[in-house]
Amino acid sequence: MTFAQQQPAELTPQDSRTMLQIGKSYLGTQYVANTLDRDGEEELVIRTDAVDCLTFVEYTLAQALGSSFTENLQKIRYRDGIIDGYPSRLHYTSDWIENGIRQGFLTDVTAENSVQTLQLSLSYMSAHPKLYKKLANSPENVTRMTEYEKALSGKIVHWLPKSELPENGLSWIMDGDIIAITTKLPGLDIAHVGIAQYIKGKLHLLHASSTLGKVVVSDKPLNHMLNNNKSWTGIRVVRMSH
Template sequence: MSFMSVITFAQQPVELPLWPDGAPNTNGLTGEEQELSPNRVSNVTQPTITVYRAEQPNGMAIIMCPGGGYSLLATDHEGHDMAPWFCGQGITYIVLKYRMPNTYSEVPLSDAEQAMRMVRQHAEEWNISPNKIGIMGASAGGHLASTLATHYNSDTRPDFQILLYPVITMLENTHGGSRDQLLGKNPIREQIQKYSNELQVTSDTPQAFIVLSSDDDGVPPSNGVNYYLALQKNKVPATLHIYPTGGHGWGYRDSFTYKQQWTQELEKWLRDGVVFSEDVEPMLRIGKSYLNTKYVANTLDEDQEEKLIIQPKTVDCVTFVEYVLAQALGSSFTENLQNIRYRDGIINGYPSRLHYTSDWIDNGVRHGFLQDITAENSTYTTKLDLSYMSTHPKLYKQLANSPENVKRIAECEKVLTGKKVHTLPKNKLPDTGLTWIENGDIIAITTSLPGLDIAHVGIAYYIDDNLHLLHASSSLGKVVISEEPLRHMLDNYKSWTGIRVVRMSHPKNNQL
């Protein structure tokens, strides 16, 4: 009897195509899907999700990525067989039939991203909370799940991850077959690092449940263990269960000695261990994870050679916002940060860095990852008049002894000077904020100091219906939430004249 005939659901399972109008990329495979043996599928060219809706939904959903070494999919014990168990807990369960990479490494991830988008799009229809959707995977499917959990875009971040004996790394202790299928026989160093997911963990990586066996001779246990340690290092809630025997690939099979233990532990974790934040705004969520981070000025000016510096353990007001934005945008933190910090994402000496916040905002709007909210909501404008850096070169290490850099900075200032920008005067900002200023918006405080545009930046945070600022404070020496409303902060400084408000937006195709 097939598994389909013995399951009772709110509705019968529904299989939906991931890309009804055709996928945006290809793995080079053609022909028909092949069933190598019962429930062993290869040559997937039409990826799908199969949705099992619970009779009494609790709002949670899990997208399952079966394993198979990135060459096939084991869709029974690492897929459909778990549906009754999850649905019995009130969880909507979705099995992802994803395309094999065939060395096109981006293909499986694009399918997982699309699955997450589809589930969120159908959340209301399926009685799912769009903020309670997890990704799960076994073996190579665990690599795919952890890849989504560390390379997500701004609209595809899972809320939790569940990994069964996962492939994690592409370094020495990887599963050779999975790596060959994903990256080819001779991958370049950048690909190896990108898909070694233990290297991609940040403080915003979703909370995790990991389970494996000590005697796994298929995928070295160090894969899951090192991923757990990376999560711990970044203060991401995680639990790890290691059983003494069982080998590899047991999934939901009754033959696994510790099936009762791992399923009970996971059921308890899903019931009591997963924490869903009431505030799902990524800028605010990530920004709050930096609270008490030490304030240090001029951390980007340590070397004469201009290069991308990443020091999130010490921040100033600008680098704090940059690091938070780079994480919130998802995918590659390093690539995001370079695109945020440098004009058109190109490092070409000190003047290529976006020193003036107005220039920084223009760059973000031009490339689609920032939205100028003030321009859409305030009729007040001012003309930029920038000259501070070129007229005070001794205040800047890279300008003090470089007439060429001073000249290039002056050219940048000249381009910006005279540009009209929208602002909100501080006497127009009530303590309670305004309806068009949202949690997580970036607040840039304008100034009357000659030659400058912005004096300080931070992140909007509403507390008890008053608008406060989450920011890196030089006076307090750390990242804090202002004790007083933002309006009071503005009144405390005569030279602070108002604010500009910008918001993280989602670039076309979720790419910077």
């Protein structure tokens, strides 16, 4: 296990506002890609001083769930909480969401509120192994990733097209909900993740921005962000469960 700094203070779980409260404590934290990819065996890496869009959400969720931060993080990041090499890490956000629902700490809010569905078709990682340090020179890892992609592909999930998301959000999207942005990039499911935050009645996104290089709250409402990115198609919304 690798610790870059002292673990964050543990908090008692309350509701989704706890997610927002904790997430805002990361404002200004540096954006750094690939902090989890280390030489040697796969291990639980904790670097709350440098995050990407997903690790920011993971650390926030692990704190919000209370009890043991380290145990929570392992359950969040790895399939059924078991570390078994690089492919056991939940690289596809749809897999990450399904794992959280299966283990009881996430609820799929979109499934309860949107009739729109899409069929997963995942192949991006196995089709572009050179983009990933632990796939580039490991045919075994590529084979395992391909198996997970095939297992996920064909599954039906609920989503909300960006054309149906108004500037002021929707009554069923709450402060602190996890927002996963869907994409039309072939073989990929989710392009970006963040946390819902309403500002003056409009839905914004608290997220680790690669463009700005740090954790920020979007200056524009979320629907503007979606409309300004042609490859982004809509959102999935999940919520921390107690």
